[in-house]
Amino acid sequence: MTPGPIPPFPESLCHRCGAPPRLVTSDRGSVFIYCPLLQRYPAQPVVACDVFVPRADTC
Numbered sequence: 001m002t003p004g005p006i007p008p009f010p011e012s013l014c015h016r017c018g019a020p021p022r023l024v025t026s027d028r029g030s031v032f033i034y035c036p037l038l039q040r041y042p043a044q045p046v047v048a049c050d051v052f053v054p055r056a057d058t059c
């Protein structure tokens with residue numbers, strides 16, 4: 001199996017969020033976190049978020 005992109009900012013709240021955020025890899029190989037709720041790439045690391053939704057497998 002091919003490993004997926006390495007998630008940036010492991011401490012980010014986004015990794016525990018059921019939004020669900022999407023990892024997007026740029027042409028240069030950088031990985032960004034896209035938030036479908038905010039419809040943008042939030043500044044990372046996210047430490048607090050008004051629209052955070054706990055992921056089902058983390059609670």
Ligand code: SF4
Pocket residue numbers: 013014017018019020021034035036037038042046049050051052053
């Ligand atoms: S809702 Fe907040 S915590 Fe969840 S992915 Fe979007 S920015 Fe990150």
